[in-house]
Amino acid sequence: MLTCKDFLNELGEFMDGTLDQELREKLQKHVSECPNCWVVLDTSQRTIKIYKGLEPQTIPPDIHARLMAAVSKKIEASKKA
Amino acid sequence: MTSVPPADLFDETALVERARAGDAAAFTELVEKYERKIYRLAKHITQNDEDAEDVLQETFLKAFSHLDTFAGQSKFYTWIVRIAVNEALMKLRKRKSDRTVSLDEPQDTGEETVTREIAVWDEDPEQKYSQEELRDILDSAVNSLKPSFRTVFVLRDIEELSTEETAEALGISVPAVKSRLLRARLQLREKLTRFFRRKGDDVFAYM
Numbered sequence: 226m227l228t229c230k231d232f233l234n235e236l237g238e239f240m241d242g243t244l245d246q247e248l249r250e251k252l253q254k255h256v257s258e259c260p261n262c263w264v265v266l267d268t269s270q271r272t273i274k275i276y277k278g279l280e281p282q283t284i285p286p287d288i289h290a291r292l293m294a295a296v297s298k299k300i301e302a303s304k305k306a
Numbered sequence: 307m308t309s310v311p312p313a314d315l316f317d318e319t320a321l322v323e324r325a326r327a328g329d330a331a332a333f334t335e336l337v338e339k340y341e342r343k344i345y346r347l348a349k350h351i352t353q354n355d356e357d358a359e360d361v362l363q364e365t366f367l368k369a370f371s372h373l374d375t376f377a378g379q380s381k382f383y384t385w386i387v388r389i390a391v392n393e394a395l396m397k398l399r400k401r402k403s404d405r406t407v408s409l410d411e412p413q414d415t416g417e418e419t420v421t422r423e424i425a426v427w428d429e430d431p432e433q434k435y436s437q438e439e440l441r442d443i444l445d446s447a448v449n450s451l452k453p454s455f456r457t458v459f460v461l462r463d464i465e466e467l468s469t470e471e472t473a474e475a476l477g478i479s480v481p482a483v484k485s486r487l488l489r490a491r492l493q494l495r496e497k498l499t500r501f502f503r504r505k506g507d508d509v510f511a512y513m
Contacts, residue, residue, distance in 0.1 A: 237488035264425070264426055267426075269492065269495045271502075275432065275498075276494075277464070281342040281345070282441075284341055288359050292337070292359075292362055292363055295367060296333070296366055
């Protein structure tokens with residue numbers, strides 16, 4: 226029988242879908258019978274989903290401008306070299 | 307697990323080839339394509355605006371200088387991420403010259419995962435906050451992780467590199483990536499639970 230601790234240890238790979246079928250099924254059975262582990266799984270998956278859904282913010286215009294200036298300068302210098 | 311769809315990747319190969327052949331416009335296009343992601347990554351790791359800007363510039367300048375060494379076996383994005391991670395970690399080490407930023411910490415015993423709080427989340431917890439509030443909550447949660455966990459989480463779950471790519475970028479083993487990622491995810495889950503849990507439910511200890 227799998228314990229909650231076993232479940233937690235495998236949670237990362239369980240969520241990433243990289244476990245073999247046998248272990249996966251055992252964990253699936255455990256989580257369907259254990260409300261605590263179900264909550265941990267559900268909220269962990271939602272945590273990842275929230276972060277993955279985040280679009281990077283636009284770069285402040287002055288930072289973008291300085292970057293492009295530095296890149297242009299570098300390109301120009303390489304042409305002369 | 308790729309963050310760039312195949313069609314895009316195909317276009318990009320041509321773009322990188324042009325940049326390697328000395329086409330300035332092609333390189334500029336690559337910079338504009340990835341600057342936001344590199345800046346975000348740099349900010350997450352360095353946690354400092356000034357350092358993040360330095361990292362951003364250094365990353366693309368170094369990429370330009372070393373384009374001839376880019377073998378084309380990995381994706382261009384993975385390649386510049388590796389440059390950016392190195393630059394960012396150097397900044398971090400310079401700023402905090404203590405050992406707490408080492409990525410080669412002793413193996414964790416997993417003790418921290420023994421006790422945790424459990425509470426069901428709201429159906430749609432993100433709806434309770436404005437975009438800006440939500441960003442603040444998510445950013446400060448990530449920033450509160452220790453650097454060795456934070457960098458792994460940022461690369462795997464925000465920038466969506468594979469486990470292998472993350473291990474390569476950080477110079478650590480695949481099992482180390484997996485164990486740090488799990489710890490980071492569990493710690494974040496716990497931090498977010500304070501904001502997102504369903505009101506009226508008791509929080510109870512687990513294990």
